[in-house]
Every structure is written in structure tokens, then in C-alpha cells.
Amino acid sequence: MCLGIPGKIQSIRDDAGLVMGVIDFGGVQRDVCLQYVADEVQVGDYVIVHVGFAITRVDEDEARRTFEVLKEMSQLDELEWMAEAAEQGMRGLEKPA
Secondary structure, three states: OOOOEEEEEEEEEEEOOEEEEEEEEOOEEEEEEOHHHOOOOOOOOEEEEEOOEEEEEEOHHHHHHHHHHHHHHOOOHHHOOHHHHHHHHHHHHOOOO
16 A cells, blocks of 8 residues: 655755755654655645655645545554554644634
8 A cells, every 4th residue: 555644844955956854744753855846845835745755745625634534544453553643643734723
């Protein structure tokens, strides 16, 4: 199964000619290669990340829908590990009251 997880771009940098960024996945931050989407994104945008590479830009509503699907999928026994990631991602998308 291929799985892309939405995350929010926190920073963008050039790393020896390769566009990289720090992506927040609901409180967990990781370095991700942004080279494939470099001309489409900026800090604050959401991207879908697969195995360390941002593969497409998405809007916040699409990121929220993706986290909801991941949460539903986590109900399957073999995908229990997704529940925590989906919950953290949803918290990252909550709008302040």
C-alpha cells in the first residue's frame, strides 16, 4: 500500500541545490524533500508526503479530509498504527476558537 500523509510546511531551504523543508504532521516535524513541488508551494501550504517526498500541494480542507480518511482506515486491525498519526494531524488542523 502506498500512503501519502498531509503536512504543513514550516520552513523551506536550499540544501546543496535540493529544495527541502520542515513539515509539521500534527506536532511531529520532519525534513522532507520539496523538489517536486518547489514552484508550487510556500511556508504555510499543505503538501501530501510519501516516503520523505512532497508529491503534491493540497488545500487545508483536502488535508483535513485526508486525515479523516486515515482515521477511518485506522479502525481496520492491520492499520491501527494510523490512529495516532491521524489524531495528531487533525489536532494540527484545528482552528482556534
